[in-house]
Amino acid sequence: MQTTLGEQLLLLSLDDKSGVAREPANVAAAIAGAPLVELAIAGRIAVDGDIVSVTDSTPVGLPSLDDALSAIADYKKPGKTADWIEYLKKDAVAAASKGLVDKGLVREETKKVLGLFPVHRYPEADSSVEVAVLERLEAAVLHGEEPQEQTVGLIALLHGAGLAKLAFPAADKPLVEARMAVIAQGQWASPAVRQVIQAAQQALTAIVTTTVITSAIVGN
Incomplete structure (x- = not known):
């Protein structure tokens, strides 16, 4: 079953039984970068000096990707990677949630808080895809196997958004993060893809750091 990186990130973030998302702010940013x-x-796109440009406007055939491609192609002036992540974040989680529900991987449950505000939860309905994703991540990060480009991208998104614990909750954190950094910066992806991966990872790190600082200031 084909799933997008955004859907895989959301799967990793959801508690299997309750359907509650962990680290929702960071996950939303990572899904937007996916x-x-x-x-x-x-x-379809390239990054030159952190400016995103379309190199081929042919649709990919996946709604979330084609919507992003169309937005980038139609925008009046070039935008930076972080700008596009912030823009795409508006609908990223909703699109990933819909994709998982449509594929039968999670089921949607809606409850009302205080009897007024609807809250959506997504308990797991089929674990096969998440198991396969975790196996790929573990093979690359814990066992040193050579990853494919999509796995490199997923690792870079997790690392950039500070979400390593979603995939490796019991592993040695410093060792895991060091290995993820090596993979994200490594030679497993083509130069053009590697530029975009690195730009997305750097943008995510900046966005997540800003969010943490802002939250701390507000909390005080």
Whole structure:
């Protein structure tokens, strides 16, 4: 079953039983960065000096990716990677949630808080895809196997957004993060794809860091 990187990130973040998302702010940013990575792998976009440009406007055939591609192609002036992540973040989680529900991987449950505000939860309905994703991640990060480009992209997104614990909750954190950094910066992806992956990872790190600082200031 084909799933997008955004859908895989959301799967990793959801508690299997309750359907509650862990680290929602960081996950939303990572999911928003995922289409950029996948469009680069598909040969549709490139990054030059952190400016995202379309190299091929042919649709990929996946709604979330084609919507992102169309937005980038139609925009009046070139935008930076971080700008596109912030823009795509508006609909990223909703699109990934819909994709998982449509594929039968999670089921949607809606409850009302205080009897007024609807809250959506997504308990797991089929674990096969998440198991396969975790196996790929463990093979690359824990066992040193050579990853494919999509796995490199997923690792870079997790690392950039500070989400390593979603995939490796019991592993040695410093060792895991060091290995993820090596993979994200390594030679497993083509130069053009690697540029986009690195730009997305750096943008995510900046966005997540800003969010943490802002939250701390507000909390005080």
